[in-house]
Amino acid sequence: MKAVDREILRLAVPAFLALVAEPMFLLSDAAIVGHLGTPELAGLGVAAVVLQTVVGLCVFLAYGTTASVARHLGAGDLRAALAEGVDGVWLAVVIGTVATVGGIALTPVLVGAFDTGSEVAGHAETYLAIAFLGTTPLLVMLATTGVLRGLQDTRTPLLVAVVGNGLNIALNVLLVYGLGLGIAGSAIGSVVAQVLSAAWLVVVVVRAARAHDAPLSPDRAGILAAAHAAVALVIRTLALRACLLVGTYAVTRVGTQGTDVNVATHQIAITLWTFLAFALDAIAIAAQALTGRALGGDDVEGTRRLTRRMIRWGWGSGVVAGVGLAVASPFLGALFTSDPEVRELLVPVLLVAALGQPLAGVVFVLDGVLIGAGDGAFLAWAGMVVLAAYAPAALWAATLPHGLVAVWVAMTFVFMGARGVLLSWRARGDAWIVTGASVGR
Template identity: 70%
Template sequence: MTPADTKNYSKTDRRGLDKQIWRLAIPAFLALVAEPLFLLADSAIVGHLGTRELAGLGVAGVVLQTIVGLCVFLAYGTTASVARRIGAGDTAGALRQGIDGIWLAVIIGVVVTVPVMVLAEPLSRAVGAGDEVAGPATTYLRIAVLGVTPLLMMLAATGVLRGLQDTRTPLVAAVVANVLNIVLNLGLVYGAGLGIAGSAIGSVIAQVLAAAMLTYVVVRAARAESVPLRPDAPGIRAAARAGVALVVRTLTLRVALLVTTYAVTHLAVGDQAVGLATHQIAFTLWTFLAFVLDAIAIAAQALTGRSLGAGDTRETRAITARMVWWGVVIGVATGVLLASLSPFLGALFTEDRAVRELLVPVAIVAAIAQPIAGVVFVLDGVLIGAGDGRYLAWGGVWTLVAYVPLVALAVALGGGLVWVWITFAVGFMGARFVVLTLRARSDHWLVTGA
C-alpha cells in the first residue's frame, strides 16, 4: 500500500474516501466501546453484593465471552458477503444472505444454550471457580446463557447492517441496550432483591430487546425487497462453511493471547502478582486502543466488499491505501498519547508502587507497536471484506507457529514482563504485519463480483 495506489485520485476523491471511511468508522467505534460497558455495568452493580458474587460474574463472563467471541464470524463474514452483493447491485441477494446469517445465529445459539445450562457448574469449575465461587457463577451462567441466542442474532444483524453501509443503527441499539441493562440490573438486583440472578435476568432482557431492534430493521429491509424470511438450508450451510475459516482465524488470535498470559504467569523475574497485575492493566489499555483501530477495520470490511462486488479493483486499491494511511496516522497518535501518559496511567488502576513503575516501560512498548497494529487491523479488515478467510486462517496458524517459540524463549532466558511484551509486539504483531502486507501487495485477494 503506497501513495502510488492513489496517485490517480485527486484531493477531492481522497476527501470522498475519507468521508466514506469515517461515516462508517465513527459509529462503529462508539458501538464497540459500548460493548464492554455492558459487562462493566454488571460488574459495578454485582460488585456491591460481595466478592463471591463479583468473582462468580467474572467466571461466568469468561465462558460467555468465549462462546460469543468464537462466533464473531457471524458479523464479519456477513458484512463481507452482504457488502459484496450490494456492490454488485443485488440488494435482494444481499438481504437473502443476511437472513441466512441470522438463522445460522439462531441455530448455533439454540445448540449451545441447553448444554451450557446443564453443564453450568462443571464449566464454571473448569474456568477456575472454587467451592466458594462456583455457586454464584453457576447461578449467573444458567440464566445468562439464555442471552447467547439474542447476542448471536445481534452479531449477524449487525453484520448485515454494516454490509448495507449502516453502522448507526447498531450504535443506537447498543446505547438503548446498555441503558436498559443498567436500569433493569439495579431494579432486579436491589429493588427486587434477586441478587446475582437479577443481574443475569436484566442482561438477558436487554439483549433480547437489542436483538429484536436490529433484526426488525433487517426484516423490514428484506420485506421491502420481497425477500423470503423462512430458513433456507443451502444458504445457511453456505454461511456456516464460509465462517469456518474465520473461526480458525479467531482461535489463533485467542490462543496467542492465552500463551502470552501463560508466559507472564511463569516469569522467573520479579513478583508474579505484580507481573500479572501490570499485564492486566497493560492489556486493558491495549484492548481499548484496539477499538479505535477495529472501527477502521469494520469500515474496511464494508467498503472492500462493496467495491469488489462492483468489480472495481482500482477503487479497492485506493480505499485500502487510504485506510492503511489512516491506520498508521491513528497508530502514531495513540502511541504518542499512550507513551506520554504512561507515568500517570498506573494511578488510575492501582496504588501499588511496583505495578505503577513496571507499567511505564510496558506501556511504552505497547505505544511503539501502535503504528504496526494500525496496519494489521486495517489489512485484516480489508481481507475479511474481500472474503479471503482461508488465507487469514492459514496466516493465523503460521503466525502462531512463529510466535509461540519466541515467547517461550523469552521466558526460558529469564526475561521479565517487558521482554514478554517486546516479544508480543515484535514476534506476534510483527508476524501478522508481514503475513498481511504480503497478501495485500498481491492480486490474489482481488476477486470481483457477487
C-alpha cells in the same frame, strides 16, 4: 480522496462508539454486582470469561455477513444482499440454540474447570445458567450488525448498543437491589436487555428484507453455505486467541518479580491495549464494508485505492494512539491500582505497547480488507503461522531479564509483526482480489 475519507469516517466513527459500548454489558454488571461482595464479583468474573469466549468465537457472524452483504450491495443486487444477511441471522439462531442448551447443561463443568471455592462457584453457576439464555440474542445481534454494516449502516447498531446498555444498567439496579435478586437479578437484567436489543435489530433487517422482497424463511442451502464460509474465520479467531492465551501463560512463568505483580500488570496493559484496539478496529470494520462493496461492483482499481487510503488511516490512527499511550503511561497505573510495584512495572510495558500501535493500526486495516474480500482461507493459514512464530518467542522472552517487558516486546513485534508481514505480502498480490457478488460461499 476527501470523499473517500468522509466515507471511511462515516462508517468508522459510529463503529468505534458501538465497539466501545459492547463491553459495557459486562462492565456495568461488574460495577453493580461488585457492591454485593467479593465472592459475587469473583463469580461474575468466572462466568464472564466463559461467555466472552463463546461469543468471541462467533464474531464471524458479524465479519462474514458484512463481507457477503457488501459484495451483493456493490453488485447492485440489494435483494440478494438481504437474503444472504437473513441466512446469517438464521445461522446465528442455530448456533445460539446449540450453545444455549449445551451451555446450561455444562454450566457446572465449565465453572468447575476454574477450581474456585464453593461460594464463588455457586455464584458463577447461578449467573452463567441464566446468562446462557442470552446467547442466541447476542449472536443474532452480531449477525444483524453484520447485515447493517454490509449495507453501509453503522449508526443503527450504535443506537441499539447505547439504548441496550442503558436498559441493562437500569434493569440490573432494579433487579439486584430493588427486588433483592442478587447476582441472579444481574443475569436476568442482561438477558432481557439483550433480547430487546436483538429484537430491535431484527425488526430493522426484516423491514429492509420485506421492502426488497427478500425471503425471510430459513434456507437450508444458504445457512450451510454461510456456515461453510465461517470455518476459516473461526480458525483465524482461534489462532489469534491462542496467541493471547500463550502470552498470558508466558507472563505467569516470569520469575524476576512476584507472579501477582506480573499478572496484574499484564492484565492492566491488556485492558488498555484492547481499548485502543477498538479505535483501530473501527477502521477495519469500514474496510470490511467498503472492500466488499468495491469488489462486488467489479471495481479493482477502486479496491486498491481504498486499501492504500485505509492503510494510511490505520497508520495515522496508530501513531495517534501510540503517542497518547506513551504520554499517559506514567499516570494510567493510578487509575487501576494502588500497588507501587505494579505502577512502576506498567510504565515500560505501556511504552513498548505504544511503539507497536502504528503497526497494529496497519494490521487491523489489512485484516479488515481481506475479511471484506472473503479471503478467509488465507487468514486462517496466516493465523496458524503467527501462532507457530509467536508461541516460542513469548515463552523464551519470559526467561529473559525483565521478563514481562520482554514478553510484551514479543507480543508487539513478533505477534503483530508476523501478522503485518503476512497480511502486507498478501495485500500486495492479486490472489485476494476476486470480483463479483459471491466468493467463498
